[in-house]
Amino acid sequence: MGALAELAVLRERFARSGMVRRIGWGQRPAVVVVDLIRGFTDPACPLGGELSDVVAATGELVAAARSAGVPVIWAMVRYRADLADAGVWPAKIPAQHLLVEDGPWVDLDPRLDARPDEERVVKKHASAFLGTGLDVRLHQLGVDTVLVAGATTSGCVRASVVDACGLGFRPIVVREAVGDRAELVHEVSLFDLDAKYGDVENLADVLAHLRTSAATPVRSGDVR
Secondary structure (H helix, E strand, O other), X not given: OOHHHXXXXXXXXXXHOOOOOOOOOOOOXXXXXXXXXXXXXXXXXXXXXXXXXXXXXXXXXXHHHHHOOOOEEEEEEOXXXXXXXXXOHHHHOHHXXXXXXXXXXXXXXXXXXXXXXXXXXXXXXXXXXXXXXXXXXXXXXXXXXXXXXXXXXXXXXXXXXXXXXXXXXXXXXXXXXXXXXXXXXXXXXXXHHHHHOOEEEOHHHHHHHHHHOOOOOOOOOOOO
16 A cells, blocks of 8 residues: 555544544634745755745745735744754754855745745744744734645644644645655645644635635734
């Protein structure tokens, strides 16, 4: 049995156990784009992979969110040159030293139309929430649903979704707008997130929901 077929069987078993239920949408969504920086989307970087399709899908998601009046927040990792703010992570992944401030790999992928008035979160750990104040900002905006895009599915996306769920948000992972360095790891991570922590939804369904839902106005401002 192939890996994907085995996941389908596991999904049925998990569902019988009471997992894989739908959280669904709340009233006020926001898009959180996790780590679509050049270091992860350019295969020339040791940390990178071929994520062109993910970048394109994220662009569609962001455009639909803007049209619906839904906030877009860009979360990206970067460290001081001496890595004093990186904790123990570089001991596990020495290539993290490439993700330093003013380095060539920490800018958002230039194919993304990130606008100056859209909020940025600088993170030091896998989760976009850990130590960033993102949860506080989302609560200030009245957000209850987080549409997650970015990389990698098994790493920073997963950590952000788990934390979003734990902090009381409804996480919706946009399938085509997240990616990883390996397809098997990507699919297993999506399966596990969908079973336990959030809803994995197709881009087309998310776009349709955004287009047919009127967003409640939110206040603008910077995440600090």
